């Protein structure tokens with residue numbers, strides 16, 4: 001949702017700096033969109049047509065998912081063109097740390113199932 | 118025809134229990150009364166213009182406050198009902214399934230629909246004023262968050278008269294919460310109520326992170342920011358990373374129930390313990406989310422009423438940031454008994470104990486701040502003094518629970534129930550009440566009456582210890598949580614009876630507080646200066662209640678506790694320069710947050726009752742609202758200088 005008032009707000013708070021940050025072009029958005037579509041279609045085709053074994057399928061799903069994560073951050077979230085204190089980068093680093101904790105932690109914690117079942 | 122209506126009604130309404138029929142009647146009467154009063158006094162337009170469409174953070178804060186107090190009442194009534202059932206052995210007041218429904222709604226409401234909104238009330242009431250801003254970063258989104266919360270909460274709240282209550286516990290573990298264990302509608306109400314309000318919570322978290330990072334008054338470096346705002350920042354960061362986990366977990370449960378997936382089922386390769394693992398990845402950070410702002414509140418209050426800068430400002434900030442990150446690394450302490458390996462349990466026992474270190478640092482800092490201060494015991498300080506011993510004991514029993522091998526004894530016993538109520542009531546509720554007493558005069562322009570407040574305080578505190586101390590011993594005597602009855606032969610009667618008596622005392626405390634508010638509306642001490650406590654931070658530099666635009670001139674901050682320093686300067690004859698007034702840029706009201714959230718309500722209701730047509734209407738409405746908002750360009754206006762001058766003159770009684 002466009003938050004019009006927000007940008008203007010910082011302005012009358014006298015923060016001074018309101019250089020409009022470049023928000024990508026139609027071209028980069030289209031690229032991002034098409035790449036995302038491709039990365040979604042690949043695993044779907046493989047799953048629906050049983051093209052690969054279990055491990056292969058899982059690997060493809062994981063790889064395309066992670067690739068899509070980067071595509072979206074690059075093309076839609078403008079992770080590159082941040083100025084000043086790099087809050088986005090900090091948030092992202094913490095996010096990645098926590099995602100790794102969640103996934104690796106769950107695998108470690110839930111692995112008890114393999115010897116109790 | 119008649120038969121099918123009867124069949125429908127039997128399915129739609131909850132039937133068969135006289136308590137529920139009583140509730141039906143009172144709900145109907147109250148609704149009629151509200152509609153009548155609004156119509157009679159011609160207040161519909163006023164309600165819409167001033168409240169339902171507002172984007173003013175102060176009004177949104179007040180609405181959060183009212184909603185959370187109502188939810189505290191509802192959760193409290195649930196608590197009293199449970200305590201009545203448990204007062205003596207073999208009581209036949211509640212049936213087993215009714216008891217299940219009540220502890221489930223009590224827990225869910227108290228955490229998600231009482232503690233969270235009361236916290237958001239304080240965020241909204243205080244943060245922009247404290248950092249010298251005119252609103253939050255995204256005022257429209259702020260209104261949307263509130264209405265999403267409210268409609269989500271309503272969805273859960275109507276479940277006990279329509280469709281049936283959830284009854285699988287406040288965290289709804291599968292397989293009980295799967296279709297196989299809970300075929301009724303209650304579980305769907307639970308999922309959708311939490312999902313919808315969860316979106317609101319996440320958005321509020323984002324909103325306050327941006328507000329604090331981007332909208333502080335010029336000169337207010339992060340390390341000059343008041344500690345309450347710091348606590349809001351740390352809680353919001355935790356929200357940002359924790360709530361998505363909740364949303365995903367409940368979405369997977371929904372897929373299981375609705376589309377027959379097998380994430381958490383017992384058959385088909387599902388793994389029900391994975392749900393427990395996931396939900397506590399949200400659940401543990403959640404308890405720190407609600408307690409961090411309480412820490413912030415105490416820091417403000419202790420400094421103000423000891424008339425000293427808080428001791429160890431830097432270590433306070435550091436402790437809160439450490440807590441908000443560490444809180445993501447302790448979740449397994451809620452299910453040591455699952456039987457993961459000893460390594461896993463040992464690791465999480467250590468992280469859990471580690472988190473008590475920064476918490477201890479904060480307690481010492483408060484004590485050192487008070488040391489040799491000229492302390493005044495007004496209500497906010499009184500509640501702070503109630504908090505410290507209570508939270509200390511709660512923390513100590515928490516460390517006992519964290520010892521993994523010992524936990525097998527305490528787990529899911531009344532020892533645990535006593536522990537978490539001690540930190541939730543002693544920490545969170547006492548903290549928020551202290552905050553409400555502290556900032557009430559700022560928002561409403563009058564103080565809450567001391568005398569009735571003191572009665573309320575003592576009833577709450579004595580009631581608290583009488584209610585929950587016996588429960589530690591009941592737990593050690595073998596009473597497990599969520600039992601709805603027990604026999605005389607157990608020897609639990611006396612302790613349980615004492616516990617119930619304590620619950621009633623807390624109820625009396627709450628009644629005193631309601632009386633206190635009602636009394637103070639008419640007779641409370643009026644705040645003419647805007648600085649009723651001789652405060653230290655920016656919110657006390659403006660009139661109470663503040664004008665819509667908060668600050669006529671954006672403050673120029675130089676120090677921690679800037680307002681205090683400015684007052685000292687004035688005494689020494691130094692007056693800071695006053696820049697010229699400028700027109701103030703403000704956001705316009707909008708009805709879209711209310712309308713869009715009510716469509717979300719329809720979506721949740723539709724999924725609960727399997728009425729796909731309603732779901733479709735709901736989604737159309739949601740997308741329609743988003744579309745309408747995207748093409749609304751007329752979203753702001755300016756307050757001209759003349760009007761600011763007039764308002765300030767009226768509020769301050771002098772020319773500015």
Ligand code: HEM
Nearest residue numbers: 196199200220221224227228232286287541598599600620
């Ligand atoms: C006002 C005084 C309160 C009383 C007398 C009270 C009493 C109770 C009782 C009797 C139970 C059920 C125990 C059982 O059968 O296992 C319970 C459960 C619970 N309470 Fe409270 N409570 C109070 C306040 C609160 C508050 C303020 C919160 C949270 C902020 C809270 C959160 C919970 C939770 C999460 C549960 C667990 C529900 C479940 O087992 O699923 N309670 N409480």
Ligand SMILES: [Cu+2]
Nearest residue numbers: 401448450451
């Ligand atoms: Cu925990």
